[in-house]
Amino acid sequence: MNRFRPLLVVLLLVILAGNAGAEICKGSKIPKAELLKYDKAVFLNPEEESKAKAEHAPWGLASCPRLLPQREYLVCYDPERRVSLWVSYRLKGEHIAKRERRDAFRTDTRLSNEENARCNDYLGTGYDRGHMVPNSDMNRSAVAQANTYFLSNMSPQTPTLNRGIWRWLEDTARAWVRKFDNLHVISGSVFMGENHWLPGERVAIPRQHYKILVRSEAGELKGLAFLFINGKRHPLPPGTQGVEGRRMGAKEADQYLARHLVSIASIARLTGLDYFTALPSARKDALTLDVGADLWSRN
Secondary structure (H helix, E strand, O other): HHHHHHHHHHHHHHHHOOOOOOOOOOOOOOOOHHHHHHHHHOOOOOHHHHHHHHHHHHOOOOOOOOOOEOOOOEEEEOOOOOOOEEEEEEHOOEEEEEEEOOOOOEOOOOOOOOOOOHHHHHHOOOOEEEEEHHHHHHHHHHHHHHHHHHHHHHHEEEEEHHHHHHHHHHHHHHHHHHHOOOEEEEEEEOOOOOOOOOOOOEEEEOEEEEEEEEEOOOOOEEEEEEEEEOOOOOOOOOOOOOOOEEEOOOHHHHHHHHHHOOHHHHHHHHHHHOOOOOOEEEHHHHOOOOOOOOOOOOO
């Protein structure tokens, strides 16, 4: 009977989700038949789920209304606001690879139709479907990259932020992974006060977005945390496409990142989340209360 348990878990999750198949958004570059195979494989059995949590939340899980574990990362989804609240994953040097981008925005078959954001929710709103787990962090395989396009991994971001300094930070983080070989990444959305919604009032707009990066050096945890207003006034670093605004060079872009360094504790206060519940108090305080003085070297 035990050999049938994983199959039973998958079937139960499919039934509970009440979603016969993903809604695939216009412009997908991956054939539907291929996506159907990926979507069936996204359901984890209990052993796989435990392994994913241990790998991608080694210092404890923050609270979450709906955790969507995947083999390569964890997504905390808010089914009321219909956005990714936070994501958490370990990124290694061997994971950094080049792969052609193949858009595959679609609903998440683990969620019901009511819980899912839909393709039209973002259409014509002026906001990007901002990846919390970047597709370029998951270039290790076609399926890992494709699954970053679940709408459950999205949060509304202004094009200025998403295609500009947020992308620059993602690229910078990958450079640090190449240097340090191992980096823990937490990214998420900040909501404050009354919710503001995309037209249609199904998807809430975060006021801010943050990224926390943690590495180990001689057994000591080192962290950098960044916080950005989800706005249109950020200057644009090199490589920004499809957005008009003031341009800046690479050195200025790094300085701009450094000016947005904050403590992990300040993000915890904003979000009401406790990110490292399994760490002893002294180690946790050392990691979360400090504000990084500058960016890490890429060399």
